[in-house]
Amino acid sequence: AARLAVLAGAFLPGLAFAEYGLNFPAPVTPIAQKIFDLHMLILWICVAIFVVVFGFMFYSIAKHRKSLGARPATFHDNVKLEVFWTIIPFLILVGMAIPSTATLIEMEDTSRSDMTVKITGYQWKWKYDYPDHDVSFFSNLSTPRDQIENRADKGDHYLIEVDNPVVLPVKKKVRFLLTANDVIHAWWVPQLGVKKDAIPGFINEMWTYIEEPGVYRGQCAELCGKDHGFMPIVVNAVSQEEFDKWVASQKQRAAGEAAAADKVWSKNELLAKGKQVYQQCAACHGPNGEGVGPFPKMTGSKIATGPIAEHLNIVLNGKPGTAMQAFGPQLSDADIAAVVTYERNALGNQVGDIVQPAQ
Ligand code: CUA
Incomplete structure (x- = not known):
């Protein structure tokens, strides 16, 4: 009975997740x-x-349980x-x-597709380009890291979310072009039946045709470094009508980002936006910049006291030979102003102001 109890203890938590x-x-x-x-x-x-x-x-x-001593057959x-x-x-x-x-x-067979989506793997996020619709965005983990770690410690099962899901129309043949910016990743969404490596310098192709609207989830499926487990994929499959609306809203967003560069931001707006942008830095460098690379020396180092241009140069163009990639393609001027203001004010890193907050 004691043994049974131990066995039950080992398997019952598993059964509790039978919904999976x-x-x-x-x-x-x-x-x-x-x-x-x-x-x-x-x-x-x-x-x-x-x-x-x-x-x-x-x-x-x-x-033949009682055949001890019997002679075996000898045919060959x-x-x-x-x-x-x-x-x-x-x-x-x-x-x-x-x-x-x-x-x-x-x-x-990726021929006769209705539209194309290019997927690029980055350490540790995805970039999606819709060349037919002139839409392009990054998809980052949006569930806060400390929340994930707390819940993982408790053995909780839950979904991790992204800021920008991939939106696809149903009942359309979508061709995917897959590549990567740094190391090999793999784009995998089980319910769609697609999984393929995203390899730097190489373009892989695959396709899908989603029949039911819904939210389908996946995960990078190629060990790609420290945060391999934190580059989720969320696909929103919607009607053609909703998809067209989404495309229009994406274009509006891009226009809004362009306009944001000219906008006068309040300090609170900058701090809020800066905190959001800083999550991308914190993915590697930790919440206080104490993680990997030269970033931890920001406070009181020669980067901190030197011209901000030096630091920005690394952020925008990356640092060859290290895991630090170029963030230039995805950070707007407003993002940069915001994150600098956030670091200076919330984290006390003396990297200097590049923007005078309004009011
Ligand atoms: Cu990207 Cu694993």
Whole structure:
């Protein structure tokens, strides 16, 4: 009974998460459906083989359990038996190979797509470009890191969110172009049945066709460094009408960002925005800049006392030979002004003001 209690203790927490399921998540694309069906087909073939093989084994064990001292058969070939056990596995393998190959070929066919999305992996975020719609944005982890760590300590299961999800129209063939900026990542959303490596200097292709509107989640699936576990993928599949609205709002946002450069910001607005921008620095450098690289020397170092241009140069252009990448493509002037103001005021890093807050 004590042993049973221990066993129950070990497995019950797992059962409590039964909502996460033991099988693949529900497929929402034709390819994911085919992968699911293949998986079930092969599973049942394996179950049948298991039952037959182990059935024979247990039957023999039971039947001959009192055969101690018996003499084994001494024949050394049996053509009928050998033909039988060659043909049966051959047929099983062909039976699995035909639907597998057909699915693989279909997965690779990115022709006649309705639209294209380029996905670029970064340490540790994704960039999405919609060349047909002139839309482009980064998708960063938005759940605060301390919250994730606190909840992970408690063994909590929960979803981690991104600031900008990928939005895709349903019932459209979307072609993905995949690459990476630094190391190899992999874009993986199980319910869509897509998973492929994003390799620097190389473009991979894949496609999807989502049938049901919904939110589908994934995760970088190639170990890519310290925050590999913190580059989630969130896909919002919406109707064409909603997608068009979203495209329009993205364009408005881009225009707004351009206008923000000319806007006069209040100090509080700058601090709030700066805190948000600083999350990207903190992903590597820690909440107080005490993490990796030369950043921790900011306070009281020669970067801190030297011209701010030196620090900004590294932020905007990256530092070759280190993990510090160029943030220039994703930071607006307003972002930079905000994060500098935030660091100076909230963190006390004497990097100097580049903006005089209004009022
Ligand atoms: Cu990106 Cu793992």
